Amino acid sequence: MLRQISPLSRKFAHHVTRSSPLPASITFQSCVHTNIRDNDTYLRFQSSYPPHIILPLPALSPTMETGTISTWNLTDGSEFSAGDVFCSIETDKATMDFEAQDDGFVAKVLREGSDAVDLPVGTPIAVVVEEMEDVAAFKDFTVEAEAPAEKAPAVEAPSAAPVDAPDVNVTTAAAAAAKALNLDMSNVLMPSARFLSESKGLDARVLVPGSGRGGRVTKGDVLAALASGTPLPALGEAGGDVTETEPWGGEGDAKAEYSVYDPLPEAVNEPVAAAPASTAAPAAATIPSTDLTDMTFTDITNSNMRKVIAKKLGESKRSIPHFYTSIEIQLDQIMTLRQELKAMNVKVSVNDLILRGSALALRDVPEMNSSYDPKTNTVNVSDTVDISVAVATPTGLITPIVPHTDQLGLVGISEKVRELATRAKENKLAPEEFIGGSFTVSNLGMFGTTEFAAIVNPPQCAILAVGGGTRTVVPGVRTGVEGEEMTPKPVIRTIMTARLSADRRVVDEATAALFLQTLQSYLNQPKLLLL
Numbered sequence: 001m002l003r004q005i006s007p008l009s010r011k012f013a014h015h016v017t018r019s020s021p022l023p024a025s026i027t028f029q030s031c032v033h034t035n036i037r038d039n040d041t042y043l044r045f046q047s048s049y050p051p052h053i054i055l056p057l058p059a060l061s062p063t064m065e066t067g068t069i070s071t072w073n074l075t076d077g078s079e080f081s082a083g084d085v086f087c088s089i090e091t092d093k094a095t096m097d098f099e100a101q102d103d104g105f106v107a108k109v110l111r112e113g114s115d116a117v118d119l120p121v122g123t124p125i126a127v128v129v130e131e132m133e134d135v136a137a138f139k140d141f142t143v144e145a146e147a148p149a150e151k152a153p154a155v156e157a158p159s160a161a162p163v164d165a166p167d168v169n170v171t172t173a174a175a176a177a178a179k180a181l182n183l184d185m186s187n188v189l190m191p192s193a194r195f196l197s198e199s200k201g202l203d204a205r206v207l208v209p210g211s212g213r214g215g216r217v218t219k220g221d222v223l224a225a226l227a228s229g230t231p232l233p234a235l236g237e238a239g240g241d242v243t244e245t246e247p248w249g250g251e252g253d254a255k256a257e258y259s260v261y262d263p264l265p266e267a268v269n270e271p272v273a274a275a276p277a278s279t280a281a282p283a284a285a286t287i288p289s290t291d292l293t294d295m296t297f298t299d300i301t302n303s304n305m306r307k308v309i310a311k312k313l314g315e316s317k318r319s320i321p322h323f324y325t326s327i328e329i330q331l332d333q334i335m336t337l338r339q340e341l342k343a344m345n346v347k348v349s350v351n352d353l354i355l356r357g358s359a360l361a362l363r364d365v366p367e368m369n370s371s372y373d374p375k376t377n378t379v380n381v382s383d384t385v386d387i388s389v390a391v392a393t394p395t396g397l398i399t400p401i402v403p404h405t406d407q408l409g410l411v412g413i414s415e416k417v418r419e420l421a422t423r424a425k426e427n428k429l430a431p432e433e434f435i436g437g438s439f440t441v442s443n444l445g446m447f448g449t450t451e452f453a454a455i456v457n458p459p460q461c462a463i464l465a466v467g468g469g470t471r472t473v474v475p476g477v478r479t480g481v482e483g484e485e486m487t488p489k490p491v492i493r494t495i496m497t498a499r500l501s502a503d504r505r506v507v508d509e510a511t512a513a514l515f516l517q518t519l520q521s522y523l524n525q526p527k528l529l530l531l
Helices: 007-019 132-138 167-179 192-200 217-227 304-319 332-343 348-362 409-424 509-524 526-530
Strands: 032-038 041-045 052-056 066-072 086-092 095-099 105-107 124-129 245-247 255-256 322-330 370-373 378-381 385-390 391-393 396-398 439-443 463-466 468-473 491-503
Touching: 066 304, 066 332, 066 378, 095 132, 124 132, 192 217, 192 396, 192 526, 304 396, 322 509, 332 348, 332 491, 332 509, 348 385, 348 409, 348 439, 348 526, 385 409, 391 409, 463 509, 509 526
Parallel strands: 385 439, 439 463
Antiparallel strands: 032 041, 052 124, 066 086, 086 095, 105 124, 245 255, 322 491, 370 378, 391 396, 463 491, 468 491
C-alpha cells in the first residue's frame, strides 16, 4: 500500500518540475519500493532511506545550461523555512539565490567547493528531509546509492593493455597490414590524425588499416580508439617492425633505417673560414638568456558568466552579418545643458542624455527597435523601447534593461540606471531585469576610450558603442551672409564618436545612417530631450 506523499515532497516536486526536468537518476525517496512518474519529475519510494527529497540544480534563467555554486548558506543538519536561501548559484547572467519553497532540514550537501563548478542543470546538489531525526541516516549518502536493488550488475569490461607496454604483435600486425595495402608506415596517418595523436604523445599507426582512403588512419579513427580505451603506444615505443628501410640515393646507394618519430639529427658545428683581414668584423650582439622555468604565474578560474558571454558573443560574431556605421557628435551643447541643470540641482550624466536621445531616435526610426528570430527567419518590431545598458561588474559584463525608456524623462532615466547598476554589481538583479531588451548602449567614454566597435547582442538587431569626447579643431562654416566673414576662423569643439553595429538581416546601411542622423540631431539640440 502506497504512502501519501508529504506536503514537503509535493511542494518541492512542484518547484523542481517548474524549474527543470529531472533525469531518471534523481529521485524523491519514501519507504515503499515502487516508482511514480509525473510531469518529468521522478519519484521513487525505497526502504533503504527515510523519506527525503533530492534537490537538483535549478534553471534560474531561461538560457541557463550550467551553473556554479559559489556559496552555501546552509550546511548538513541546518533547519530552513520557506524563503530561506539554500545557496548562491552563479548562472550565465548573474549570481542568484536558490530559495526554499517549504520548511525542512538539510540532510546532506552533495556538491560544494571544487565539485560544484560548471554543473549541468538537473545535477543533484543536496538532500532535504522533513524530520531532524532523519538527518543522521544520510551521513554517507551518495547519488550512486540511489540505484534500485534489482538493477542488473554492470558487465565487467575487459582490462585494457597498459599504454606504456604495447603488444609487440599489435604493432607488427599493423606494419604487415600497411605492407599488404601498399602503404608506407611513415605516411599511414592522415594529417589531422597525426596532429591529434602526436599532441597526446601517442603512436596511432597501430590502428592501420583505418577508415580513410587506401586504409589510412583518420582523425575519427583516433578519436574512436581513445573513446573505446584502445591502448596506443607512446611515441617512439612501438614494438615490432614499424620502421622503414628506404634508399637515400639512386640504385646501389647505401640504405638507412629510420622512423618518422625519430628525433632530427643535431646540427654539425663546422668551423667557418675566417674573413679577410681587410674586412672589419661586426661587434657581436649579446642576447640575454631567458629562463622560462623561473617565471611565475597564477591560474585564475574564469567565472561562469564570462564563459557564457564569450560563448554567446562568439556565436553572434559567427552567425550574424555585422556591419558598422559611425558618426561624430558635438557635445558642447550637451555640456552646457548639464551645467544649467546642475544649477537647478538636477544631476544627470552624459550617458543619461545619450540614452534619452537613443530612445527618441528609436521611436522615430522603429526599424532599429527590432529583433531577429532565426528559427522562423522573421523580424519582430518591438512595441516598446526597452534599452539595455552595459554595466561592468567584477564577474563580467551584464546588460540591465531600462523599460519604456522613451517614456522616461532625464531624471527618471538617471535614477533607474543608477539603481540597476548598483544592484547589478551586487548580483541582485532578477532575470526579467536583464533578459530581453530591444536595443543596447555600451559607453566606454568614462574609461578614456575614444571609439570602439561592439558585438550585437542577439536577438537584438543593433548595439551603439559610445566613446569619450575629445577636443578637436573644427573648421569654421561659411555662412554666405553679406557683411560677415566668408571664411570664419576654426573653433575647438568636444567631439564624440558613436559607432553602430547592426544585423544586416534586419536593417540596411541607409536605415542605420538615418538612426545615427536622428540621434545626432537630438544631441546637437539637447533641449529637445527635455520635452
